[in-house]
Amino acid sequence: MKKEIICTVCPRGCHIQVEGEGDKILSVEGQGCKRGLEYASAEFAHPVRILTTLVKLDGQNDLLPVRSNKPVPKEKLFDCMEVIRAATVKAPVNRYDVVVANICGTGVDIVATKAIEG
Numbered sequence: 001m002k003k004e005i006i007c008t009v010c011p012r013g014c015h016i017q018v019e020g021e022g023d024k025i026l027s028v029e030g031q032g033c034k035r036g037l038e039y040a041s042a043e044f045a046h047p048v049r050i051l052t053t054l055v056k057l058d059g060q061n062d063l064l065p066v067r068s069n070k071p072v073p074k075e076k077l078f079d080c081m082e083v084i085r086a087a088t089v090k091a092p093v094n095r096y097d098v099v100v101a102n103i104c105g106t107g108v109d110i111v112a113t114k115a116i117e118g
């Protein structure tokens with residue numbers, strides 16, 4: 001399988017062609033540096049994303065901005081969003097409070113990125 005991956009490590013945004021089978025990388029071309037080689041190889045074998053979104057605040061019209069404390073496997077993003085959509089948080093909330101622990105069994109916590117007074 002061949003995949004084009006746009007490197008997001010620096011603003012140059014190299015278009016890197018990765019060829020492989022499953023987790024096995026056969027060739028990588030188009031990277032401008034070694035960091036891109038590492039990024040594209042990891043992205044090909046096991047793509048992950050930092051998840052940022054909003055959670056409902058219990059009894060308020062406001063929403064609480066949250067993010068994952070570590071990258072989430074890309075294939076789990078939809079399931080994680082479903083869990084977050086169903087969640088509510090009661091104020092007060094401090095920055096970095098855990099809103100959802102170990103979301104979808106990923107070992108990743110969803111944490112508040114803003115403090116909300118009660």
Ligand code: SF4
Binds near residue numbers: 007010011012034035
């Ligand atoms: S491969 Fe290197 S030069 Fe190209 S975007 Fe990635 S970090 Fe930047």
